[in-house]
Amino acid sequence: SSTSDGFFISQKKYIQDLLARAALTDERTVETPMELNVHLRDTDGDPLSDPTRYRHLVGSLVYLAVTRPDISYPVHILSQFVSAPTSVHYSHLLRVLRYLRGTISHRLFFPRSGSLQLQAYSEATWASDPSDRRSLSAYCVFLGGSLIAWKTKKQTAVFRSSAEAELRAMALLTAEVTWLRWLLQDFGVSVTTPTLLLSDSIGAISIAR
Template identity: 90%
Template sequence: MVCRLRRSLYGLKQAPRAWFERFASVVTAVGFSPSAHDPALFVHTSPRGRTLLLLYVDDMIITGDDSEYIAFVKACLRENFLMTDLGPLRYFLGIEVFSTSDGFFIFQEKYIQDLLARAALGDERTIETPMELNVHLRASDGDPLPDPTRYRHLVGSLVYLAVTRPDISYPVHILSQFVYAPTSVHYSHLLRVLRYLRGTSTRRLFFPRSSSFQLQAYSDATWASDPADRRSLSAYCVFLGGSLIAWKTKKQTAVSRSSAEAELRAMALLTAEVTWL
């Protein structure tokens, strides 16, 4: 006896691929084309403007200049899928969006509150900075945690929070290097980041409507900042007009033999990002 599946079943290995192929066939039939930079981003261009559709599993954002075409796309999606229109964008994958006449704010205040609730801190203290100055953590600092699960869970949550909080990019980069064997010292620095977030949970990124399209980029490096392998740290941020659109903190792949060499490696990393943008 053979059972032929006429549609994909949820949970099968091929189900995500089958779902994406089905969705892509529907949106390409109405005029969208997949972006060369991201296969889950679909673009439609016409004399009336440009329309963008971003897909993440079964959640999507539709935006653009052509309101009539957006209404047409929604009608086509309703004909093919069981779809719910949630209206103007306010919340997407833990990221909150607030629109004003001057621009857009993106933030993760609710995500931070949920993270603090899961962390179950025993006090209500707040701290002004996410990490102390000139701290160089080692893998041998402190006593190993009996159960590193909580540390790994919290650091993983902070990695996603750094999507809208560039101010914690550096401490999250440092703390994520010890997830394989965290110690009590590493956990204390993790709690410091959480207390910093408690006092700054309302901070937001602002994207003005009347922003120029001029790229401005800044890079920096710390020479031999890791006491274990003597590798330096690269960091950069990129602005499009007055909007911060890209940032990164990353350990360099090779040992720099001078501070000038470390700075040049950071500039090379930034140049590659600016060229791509």
């Protein structure tokens, strides 16, 4: 939808259809899409007799995450179990749906005016996967006040400290920022100032320097 201030992008109708297909029997909502410090394993719970619905709903959430960065992390986690989901995985999937029910009106906003400078935020969760001890990288990139890129991705190697994991996440984000700077130049946007990359890891920042 378009306003005098900018543009709003949402998938409210898609969420409504998704909730209808999920056939939740209650009207409960939750404030967060996933509980804090949850570490899911392949062996948690009992295998689902028919995993078709789980796979269908997770696939729908992957599509929805294109405009809902707030569910990027739980969708990344739940997608790892589509081959053999269990009752525990399904209960966490339902939590995401209840969160969406309570936040169905959330939208992305892109203002008509503002800075065309990039600003990036990097984060990592160290050894958060209990099965292989690999960490997760996560980032988001703003163009002025507009959120234009985000990702949650498991790292390819096991690192022995949180600083190493944070540095790996910063390297992933640096590659994304470099590509975005080239893309802006192709669009005719002047990119002359350095892009600010923010991280909360003192160790990773020191190594990067």
